Amino acid sequence: MKKPNTFSFFPAKKLQGETEVPGDKSISHRAIIFGSIAEGTTKIENFLPGLDCLSTIDCFRRLGVNITAKSNTSIIVNGVGLQGLNEPTDILDVGNSGTTIRLLSGLLSGTNFYSVMTGDASIRKRPMDRVKKPLEQMGARIHGRDNGRLAPLSIIGTKLTPIHYQSPVASAQIKSSILLAGIWAEGHIKVTEPTKSRDHTELMYKTFGGDIEVEGNTVTIAGGSTRLSAQEVQVPGDISSAAFLMVAASIVPNSEVLIKNVGVNPTRSGIIDALQAMNANIKLTNERKYGEEPVADILVTSSHLKGTIIEGNLIPRLIDEVPILLIAAALAEGDTIVKDAKELRVKETDRIQVMHDELLKVGIISTPKEDGIEIAGNQMISGGTIDSHHDHRIGMAFAVAALTAKDKIEIENYDAVKVSFPNFTEVMTALGAKCE
Numbered sequence: 001m002k003k004p005n006t007f008s009f010f011p012a013k014k015l016q017g018e019t020e021v022p023g024d025k026s027i028s029h030r031a032i033i034f035g036s037i038a039e040g041t042t043k044i045e046n047f048l049p050g051l052d053c054l055s056t057i058d059c060f061r062r063l064g065v066n067i068t069a070k071s072n073t074s075i076i077v078n079g080v081g082l083q084g085l086n087e088p089t090d091i092l093d094v095g096n097s098g099t100t101i102r103l104l105s106g107l108l109s110g111t112n113f114y115s116v117m118t119g120d121a122s123i124r125k126r127p128m129d130r131v132k133k134p135l136e137q138m139g140a141r142i143h144g145r146d147n148g149r150l151a152p153l154s155i156i157g158t159k160l161t162p163i164h165y166q167s168p169v170a171s172a173q174i175k176s177s178i179l180l181a182g183i184w185a186e187g188h189i190k191v192t193e194p195t196k197s198r199d200h201t202e203l204m205y206k207t208f209g210g211d212i213e214v215e216g217n218t219v220t221i222a223g224g225s226t227r228l229s230a231q232e233v234q235v236p237g238d239i240s241s242a243a244f245l246m247v248a249a250s251i252v253p254n255s256e257v258l259i260k261n262v263g264v265n266p267t268r269s270g271i272i273d274a275l276q277a278m279n280a281n282i283k284l285t286n287e288r289k290y291g292e293e294p295v296a297d298i299l300v301t302s303s304h305l306k307g308t309i310i311e312g313n314l315i316p317r318l319i320d321e322v323p324i325l326l327i328a329a330a331l332a333e334g335d336t337i338v339k340d341a342k343e344l345r346v347k348e349t350d351r352i353q354v355m356h357d358e359l360l361k362v363g364i365i366s367t368p369k370e371d372g373i374e375i376a377g378n379q380m381i382s383g384g385t386i387d388s389h390h391d392h393r394i395g396m397a398f399a400v401a402a403l404t405a406k407d408k409i410e411i412e413n414y415d416a417v418k419v420s421f422p423n424f425t426e427v428m429t430a431l432g433a434k435c436e
């Protein structure tokens, strides 16, 4: 009998066809946030109906914003303006979404009301001091468990002052949290990062009429009297979701897959660079822009992959794609080394340890390091049973691994895929994958 919330993927002969992936998760969150604090009616098309983005919608509804859905991907946000947010009558539940809790921490710090945020078991283990610390330098009043390090977080809104924050990590969540707090503060707010993280907040702030300057790794906004105006946002396909299909089409022989309308913002497209360095056949066509965001169609055909080193500035450009890259690496010729990626330890799971443990269950040997992982190539993936540990990217990585395995791979806690790629099963099946 099939165990509940368990799903199996089988070895595949080829993957073929044209497909699309759901809207970008980072951009969908930001469209709800900026739509809510702008004045007027924002229309969002190709919104990601993943659980994380639905949590962001739920939080803003509780803050008094009227958000309606024409369909699950077409959303109308009736913006209330920055001053129009209301004190929520209950706790805001961010579910599994680190982006929601960290970005909202910044925004809620500058209000004139009290709010409390919490989330699932994974969220309540992830570090929140990385945003609490800079926000407190701006005057924010934030409390949480373990001396403020862990959610639930309670925030007493207050008047904020500008800072120039030198972030110790390249994190778009830290940067965006400070910038969203900065909108309230009178003066210039600056964030400098060691290397540039994804810049969707900066691009969307500009689109909504915000005053922003970017010079190298430093972003400056002028806060205080900012008024943002409603926009029509077309969300590009999520490159982090497309990554599973890119690796799948690369490793399954005789495959040819065209993924249409994918966001290829250079701060996110490290997966393409890494796979190309591994000898993948990837071509970008039909390059254009949705607003400020670059978009392209991505054609992937099977190839003989080789190992590579993934490090330095490349890491923030593909941080969420490391689990799926490890599947490609296990099958490639030669060793692959991932380093400078300590951030992987504080995602939905410790993605270094969990990948190491789960890879072993399907016969793949890897060596976890404090800041990365090493994996020898030319390994055979056996069948087996793995646990996603409720981490969407782990679950999908092993679904792709099964396509070239000796036998089926059973994935426990498969439901996690709904966090970022709710129709993953349907998209894979349409390309020729078999699952049950």
Ligand SMILES: O=C(O)C1=C[C@@H](OP(=O)(O)O)[C@@H](O)[C@H](O)C1
Residues within 6 Å of the ligand: 025, 026, 027, 099, 170, 171, 172, 173, 174, 176, 197, 198, 319, 320, 343
């Ligand atoms: O800002 C965002 O939308 C995100 C930033 C990244 O996290 P960090 O800021 O913690 O690197 C990424 O891992 C996450 O999936 C989404």
Ligand SMILES: C=C(OP(=O)(O)O)C(=O)O
Residues within 6 Å of the ligand: 052, 096, 097, 098, 099, 100, 320, 347, 348, 393, 420
């Ligand atoms: C790390 C992720 O998201 P978040 O931090 O928003 O939970 C992710 O989607 O891989």
